[in-house]
Amino acid sequence: MAQPRVSGSSGAVLLLLLATLGLAPLSARADRVDARITATMTHERIPGMALLVMRHGQPVRVSTYGLANVEHGAPVRHDTMFQSGSLGKQFTAAALLLLAERQRLSLADRIGQYLPPGPAAWEPITVRQLLDHTSGIHDSEDDGGEVFDLRREYTDDEIIKIAQSYPLNFPPGTRWKYNNMGYILGGIIITRVAGVFYGDFLAREIFQPLGMRTARIISDTDIVPHRAAGYIRTAAGIRNQDFASASLNATADGSLYLSLDDWRAWVAAMDRGALLSAASWNALWARSRLSDGSLTEHGFCWDHVSVAGHEVLEFDGSWQGFRSAIERDPVSGLTVVLLANLAEADPVPLAREVLAEASGFGQR
Numbered sequence: 001m002a003q004p005r006v007s008g009s010s011g012a013v014l015l016l017l018l019a020t021l022g023l024a025p026l027s028a029r030a031d032r033v034d035a036r037i038t039a040t041m042t043h044e045r046i047p048g049m050a051l052l053v054m055r056h057g058q059p060v061r062v063s064t065y066g067l068a069n070v071e072h073g074a075p076v077r078h079d080t081m082f083q084s085g086s087l088g089k090q091f092t093a094a095a096l097l098l099l100a101e102r103q104r105l106s107l108a109d110r111i112g113q114y115l116p117p118g119p120a121a122w123e124p125i126t127v128r129q130l131l132d133h134t135s136g137i138h139d140s141e142d143d144g145g146e147v148f149d150l151r152r153e154y155t156d157d158e159i160i161k162i163a164q165s166y167p168l169n170f171p172p173g174t175r176w177k178y179n180n181m182g183y184i185l186g187g188i189i190i191t192r193v194a195g196v197f198y199g200d201f202l203a204r205e206i207f208q209p210l211g212m213r214t215a216r217i218i219s220d221t222d223i224v225p226h227r228a229a230g231y232i233r234t235a236a237g238i239r240n241q242d243f244a245s246a247s248l249n250a251t252a253d254g255s256l257y258l259s260l261d262d263w264r265a266w267v268a269a270m271d272r273g274a275l276l277s278a279a280s281w282n283a284l285w286a287r288s289r290l291s292d293g294s295l296t297e298h299g300f301c302w303d304h305v306s307v308a309g310h311e312v313l314e315f316d317g318s319w320q321g322f323r324s325a326i327e328r329d330p331v332s333g334l335t336v337v338l339l340a341n342l343a344e345a346d347p348v349p350l351a352r353e354v355l356a357e358a359s360g361f362g363q364r
Contacts, residue, residue: 033354034063040350041066045238046342047231048076052260053358056333057271059264060358068228068341070238081227081257082339083218085317087324088254089183089301090284091202093131095190097280098205104193107131114189116157118164125172127189130182131300132288134173138166140181140253147181150244156188159251173291176298180253187252198252207262210269215262218255218320220246227257230321233344241321241343254317263337271333285313285328302328308356316348325351332359 037049048068053061064076099105105114107128112118122137129135140147140163147162148154154162163181170177190198199217207215216224230241249255258266268274273281285302287295297304302313310329317324325347327336336358338351 033061033357034065036353037063037065037350044342044345045233046340046345047238048080048228048341049345049347050076050078050080050082050260050337050339051354052263052267052335052337053354054264054267054271054335054337055358057268062260062264064260068226070229070231076228077226079214079226079259079261081214081224081259082324082341083228083230083319083322084254084256084258085319085322085324086180086254086301087315087317087326087337088256088258089252089317090315091206091256092183092186092190092198092252093284093300094206094276094280095198095201096127096131096186097276097283099190099193101277101280105189111185111189114192115160115185118160119167121168121171122164127186129172130179130186130189132296133176133179133182133298134288134290134296135179135182136168136170136172136175136177137163137179137181137185138169139177139179140184142166142169148248150242150248153245153247155247156191159184160188171291175290176288176296183253184251190252199250202256206275209275211265212258212262213265215256215258215266218249218257220249224257226259228322228341230319231342232321233342238342244320249320254319260337260339267335267337270328270335307352310356310359312355314348314351318343323347327351327355329355329359334358 041049047070048066051061051063052059062078064078066076068074068076068080100107105127107126109127110123111125111127111130112123125135163185187198190201194201203216231238232241270281283300285299287304288298289295302315304311305314313328315326321341321343323340323345325338334355336351336355338347340347
């Protein structure tokens with residue numbers, strides 16, 4: 001394959017983009033970031049990547065690298081649409097928090113109030129436990145397996161029935177275990193409480209009010225301008241992502257398209273506390289508490305980790321030939337979003353490096 005083209009350097013195209021977006025020129029630190037990202041892309045054969053760095057609601061860096069679509073030679077741009085993977089979970093959580101603020105539901109509600117009756121062991125499970133990964137529900141990808149046929153279409157009731165057919169991994173609230181199924185069920189609850197498909201609720205109540213003009217649910221049939229292609233690396237080179245059915249490509253565990261422009265609007269909303277109350281924003285990343293009173297290192301859709309000895313928040317996602325990562329430092333006010341269109345890419349270490357570089361962790 002051709003080597004990735006870089007549009008995150010100090011060339012004329014980037015300078016025009018920076019001027020359009022009102023951003024400052026890249027510094028020497030930014031040049032080191034460019035070199036690190038492009039070297040990784042070349043070594044790992046990643047077709048394209050996109051980087052956003054925000055500080056206190058303002059963009060300080062927007063960089064794009066390589067190809068959004070290899071077949072058409074289309075470069076990654078600031079408005080290229082990447083799949084979110086599990087980074088999309090924070091929007092599902094935000095929607096449920098918004099419904100709770102409007103008193104349409106409570107996070108303390110048992111999920112049986114909104115879903116068909118399940119096994120007796122499911123009776124104590126709450127909406128909050130779906131969000132903080134403590135429900136004990138068998139995950140859709142437990143033990144490396146997949147409970148769904150990814151090429152088959154499912155109704156919501158069929159998804160619920162499959163989830164209920166597995167025994168719980170542990171009693172609700174007693175342990176933490178990452179769980180996609182909890183967010184899939186959370187999306188179904190949003191649909192039933194709001195009376196509209198959860199993706200339409202996101203568009204109407206979150207994306208549009210915050211100016212996330214191109215954010216949307218994944219669709220293979222709709223015309224999606226500037227859609228990136230997702231790729232899988234093989235011994236013979238890269239190939240297109242595998243097909244997934246329309247119903248499984250629209251579940252609430254992270255089936256979204258977002259551009260850097262959309263992420264810019266979302267991070268700015270987090271930084272200024274827009275849309276949700278301060279308590280709801282804090283709930284997104286606050287450590288969850290188990291039934292024995294102990295705290296985990298995880299929030300609804302953020303993990304508490306150490307970068308260069310400094311505690312930060314992060315999350316990552318993977319789906320259909322895309323990988324994504326977000327890092328957030330509450331002290332410096334910096335947030336980094338890094339997107340890639342290769343299943344085997346690992347953007348987390350790179351995103352951590354960018355955060356450390358921008359925050360000056362090494363100089364503290």
